[in-house]
Amino acid sequence: MEEQKYCYKYPRPAVTTDCVIFAFDGNKLQVLLVERGREPYKGHWAFPGGFLNMDEDAGEGARRELEEETGLQTVYVEQLHTFTEVERDPRGRVISIAYYALVRMEDVKGGDDAAQARWFAVNEIPTLAFDHDRILRAALLRLYELLRFRLSGFTRLLDIFSVDELQSLCGLLQAYVMESK
Numbered sequence: 186m187e188e189q190k191y192c193y194k195y196p197r198p199a200v201t202t203d204c205v206i207f208a209f210d211g212n213k214l215q216v217l218l219v220e221r222g223r224e225p226y227k228g229h230w231a232f233p234g235g236f237l238n239m240d241e242d243a244g245e246g247a248r249r250e251l252e253e254e255t256g257l258q259t260v261y262v263e264q265l266h267t268f269t270e271v272e273r274d275p276r277g278r279v280i281s282i283a284y285y286a287l288v289r290m291e292d293v294k295g296g297d298d299a300a301q302a303r304w305f306a307v308n309e310i311p312t313l314a315f316d317h318d319r320i321l322r323a324a325l326l327r328l329y330e331l332l333r334f335r336l337s338g339f340t341r342l343l344d345i346f347s348v349d350e351l352q353s354l355c356g357l358l359q360a361y362v363m364e365s366k
């Protein structure tokens with residue numbers, strides 16, 4: 186691909202996507218993390234994600250990065266929030282569009298620039314790179330709201346989880362949300 190040069194009056198930020206992928210095993214809520222294989226934050230844990238390509242939208246970029254870094258091919262991700270704090274990335278001005286999903290736990294394997302990928306219990310999360318702790322709190326709150334207040338989200342999840350599993354998960358999410366306040 187030929188390198189293109191752009192000249193604009195105003196500087197442009199870079200855009201990334203991050204994927205907060207939850208799994209529920211019937212007892213514990215798990216979240217998928219990757220160990221960063223490159224700087225910044227090499228060796229630290231983060232959400233799967235990366236820079237958008239010029240020919241893809243944010244959802245496509247999120248799903249691509251998720252598959253490249255973990256091997257996970259999720260069928261559905263929902264946009265969570267856009268994180269725009271000026272100093273969120275030491276490489277420069279980077280805006281991240283975060284996505285989240287709740288899936289059945291599958292085997293994952295690190296790939297691309299992720300040294301490894303693995304599931305962590307939400308109450309046993311290591312220190313996260315960038316502002317991913319803030320992204321995690323937002324995703325936990327959204328998942329709790331989805332299960333607690335949105336019937337459409339609940340019925341969609343009935344194809345994946347039993348009612349008892351979802352009620353158990355809702356109780357765990359309530360505890361996590363209350364803890365993080």
